[in-house]
Each structure stands twice: as structure tokens, then as C-alpha cells.
Amino acid sequence: MVITVSHANRLRGTIHVPGDKSISHRGVIFGALAQGTTRLDNFLMADDCINTIRIFGQMGIDIDIKGHNTVVVQGKGIYGLSAPEVQLDAGNSGTTARLLMGLLTGQDFDSILTGDDSLKRRPMDRVVIPLRAMGAQLMGIENKEFLPMAVKGSRAKLQSIDYTMPVASAQVKSSLILASMYADKSSRIHQPAISRNHTEIMLETFGGRIHTNEKTITTYPEPTLYGQDLLIPGDISSAAYFITAALLTPDSEIVLKNVGINPTRSGILDVYKSMGASISIERIHSGGKEPSADIIVKGSPLKGTVVEGSLIPRLIDELPIIALAATQAEGTTLIKDAEELKVKESNRIDSTVGILKEFGANIEATPDGMIIEGPTVLFGTQHRPGSDHRMVMMATIAGLIAQGSTTIHDANWVNISYPGFFEQVEALRC
Numbered sequence: 001m002v003i004t005v006s007h008a009n010r011l012r013g014t015i016h017v018p019g020d021k022s023i024s025h026r027g028v029i030f031g032a033l034a035q036g037t038t039r040l041d042n043f044l045m046a047d048d049c050i051n052t053i054r055i056f057g058q059m060g061i062d063i064d065i066k067g068h069n070t071v072v073v074q075g076k077g078i079y080g081l082s083a084p085e086v087q088l089d090a091g092n093s094g095t096t097a098r099l100l101m102g103l104l105t106g107q108d109f110d111s112i113l114t115g116d117d118s119l120k121r122r123p124m125d126r127v128v129i130p131l132r133a134m135g136a137q138l139m140g141i142e143n144k145e146f147l148p149m150a151v152k153g154s155r156a157k158l159q160s161i162d163y164t165m166p167v168a169s170a171q172v173k174s175s176l177i178l179a180s181m182y183a184d185k186s187s188r189i190h191q192p193a194i195s196r197n198h199t200e201i202m203l204e205t206f207g208g209r210i211h212t213n214e215k216t217i218t219t220y221p222e223p224t225l226y227g228q229d230l231l232i233p234g235d236i237s238s239a240a241y242f243i244t245a246a247l248l249t250p251d252s253e254i255v256l257k258n259v260g261i262n263p264t265r266s267g268i269l270d271v272y273k274s275m276g277a278s279i280s281i282e283r284i285h286s287g288g289k290e291p292s293a294d295i296i297v298k299g300s301p302l303k304g305t306v307v308e309g310s311l312i313p314r315l316i317d318e319l320p321i322i323a324l325a326a327t328q329a330e331g332t333t334l335i336k337d338a339e340e341l342k343v344k345e346s347n348r349i350d351s352t353v354g355i356l357k358e359f360g361a362n363i364e365a366t367p368d369g370m371i372i373e374g375p376t377v378l379f380g381t382q383h384r385p386g387s388d389h390r391m392v393m394m395a396t397i398a399g400l401i402a403q404g405s406t407t408i409h410d411a412n413w414v415n416i417s418y419p420g421f422f423e424q425v426e427a428l429r430c
């Protein structure tokens, strides 16, 4: 699919962004491992999460999709999964692959996990190394530590782990939490910085025991989990595109309804506020452990900033769109400590810099981030952002800001996380 985006003079309106991707994946996983029925409302019906649903179906779990975005999972308990007859294909989804690796090591059956060409190139050693230390047997079939990977069910042999993670990754942490449910005794996981804590919250919500003390997590084996009814908040990583579009388009005002504002995810709001953005948070629902709120954003002049350190895991997926905002901010923006961007769906340091340079931005890559000088006028052009959904969406928002018209090839990659994205962008013009 090829789309054309033209410059926007003003953006106004109200948007319901789709459900949170990370929470949707985990809802299916914990729903499958629970006893009884789990109902997930506002589930993200996008390719990544549909892959997770399909995989659990292939392991004998009944999952019904009701209406547009409700998923009902008939859980079978932590020992209820059955051996798949096919390779489990996570598609483009790193979260599915890495979380599944931990879970599959705790089963009493063997399996093969695979993914699309992009996922086959992404590093799996970050989960393979600690899982092997627990006694798991994982073997890359074509290439040692990459997908496709054979996972030997090691239920009877899994040992607990006391592990210091070299990178702040929620996927690694979650994989180990899932494996540790099948270990012989309690495990401890030390994080270098706090990353999204949806797995910890969900395990507890489903009745499991888990303890977090600053950056250390203690987990306990053999939890009994009970099915839950969850309303999944809107995804702040999806909201980020509209927040940025409204900030950068003068005289704009948009309302984003029911967006998840879990502090481990809301770093972008802190960064934009420090850049001078007019953002207000209203109607906060903090009843559950995953708070949500309406976010009201007005077009604002921005100034450069520094994004670094423990902020990085709180906004890792938003860095490409923050870089776009920085091209319109007065002064220098420095993004540091963000080497993790290199191992996302694309090398997001190179792809962000490449795309924004094509638009005429003053941006340079550094070994661990980017330096952006602003403000610069952007000019629409032809783009091939490749197979990375977040780069397609960033280039689309750049097209709204840019002079002239922008053509984006392979735009269908948005379906990984945000079907309906282009229609919602167009609905805001006025």
C-alpha cells in the first residue's frame, strides 16, 4: 500500500487510540495460564497481538474474538497448554517471541518458535543466555541464537535464577518471570533501570505472587492464576503520534481518550512538558493498577532537551517520534543511552536519521542516539520506511508537518500495531 500525506494547517478532534499492545499480549498469555475465563476489552486487534492469539490456539487454548475488540480466553491453568502440531510463528512480534521462549521452556513438550524475516534477525541471546542458566535447552535451528529456535520443554529441570540483566528490557524480564513460574524455587531478577512493568502487574492481578523492591523483582514458582475481566487502556505508544502531530501544528487541539499513563511508559509526556508543550492530563482513572487518562494537547512552540539515562526505557518506542518533534524545537536535542534502538524492528537510530534527513532535518546519528538541531522546515518527499510500523507512522506525521506532499511506500506495515491509523490522521484535519 502506498499513501500520500499533505501538509496540515490545523488538527482538531477527539481520538480513541487502540488498546495497549504490551498489555494485550500479556492478557492473552495470563488468560491462557489462568483457571477460568478471561475477558479482555479494548484488546489491540492488530497483527502482533493476533499472532499471540493464534499461537495460544495452537497450544489448545480456546480464544473467541467478540465484536471489534473483545477477546475471551478459556484458561487451562499453568499446566494446561498442549503440544503444538506446527511451528509457532510470532510474525513480526518480538514481545510474542521472547515472552513465549520463557513460557515454553517451562512446558513438558518441545516446540519450535519462528518469525518473519525481520524477527529472525533480532537478537534472542538476551533471553537464551539467562534461560539456559535456568537449565532450559534452546537451540537456533539455522543460526545459533536466532529464530527459528527449538525449545525443549524442561519443566522438571528448571532451576530458579538470580540474574542481573545487562539491558533494561521488559521482554527479557517478562520471559524470565514466565519461566520462573515453573522453577524449583523463588527467583530474583535485577534490572539496570525500570522498564515497563505490565507483566508484574498482570501476574499479581491474576492472583500470583511477585515482589518488586526498587529494581529487583522476586518471583515464586507454581502460582495459581484466576481468570479476570480487564479493560485495556489505550496505547500511549500509539497516542504519541497524535500528541506530536498536535504539538507541531499551530492552533491545534486534540483530545486523546483513555490513554494508559503507567509511569513506566509515560516518559514522553515528561519530555514534551520539559520542552514547553501544552499537555494536560484529565479524568485520571487510577482504580486498576494500570492508570489511564484523557490527554489534551495544544499546538506549542518547543525548545530542545536532553533525553537520557533511566528515561530511555520509559519511552523507548517513542524516540523516533520525539526526534521528529526535536526537528521543530528551538535549539539542540540530544538523545543518549539509547543503543537499544538498534535492535528494534529496524535499526531505529539509522532509520530515524535516514528518514528525517530525507525530509531536510538537521539530524546526526551517534553511537547511542542522535543529535538534532532545530527548528528546520521539512519538505515532503518519497519514503520507503521499510518493514517497521513505527517508522511508517513517524514518516506520516512528518508528512503533516512538511511543506508539499509526502508519499509513503509499504504503508501497510502500520497494521502491526495500528490498523486504522491513516483514517484517524485524516479525520483530524480542519
Ligand code: S3P
Binding pocket: 021, 022, 023, 095, 168, 169, 170, 171, 172, 174, 195, 196, 316, 317, 340
Ligand atoms: C515491549 C518491550 C520493549 C518495547 C516493545 C514492547 C514489551 O522492548 O520496545 O515494543 O511489551 O515488553 P524491550 O523489552 O526489548 O526494550
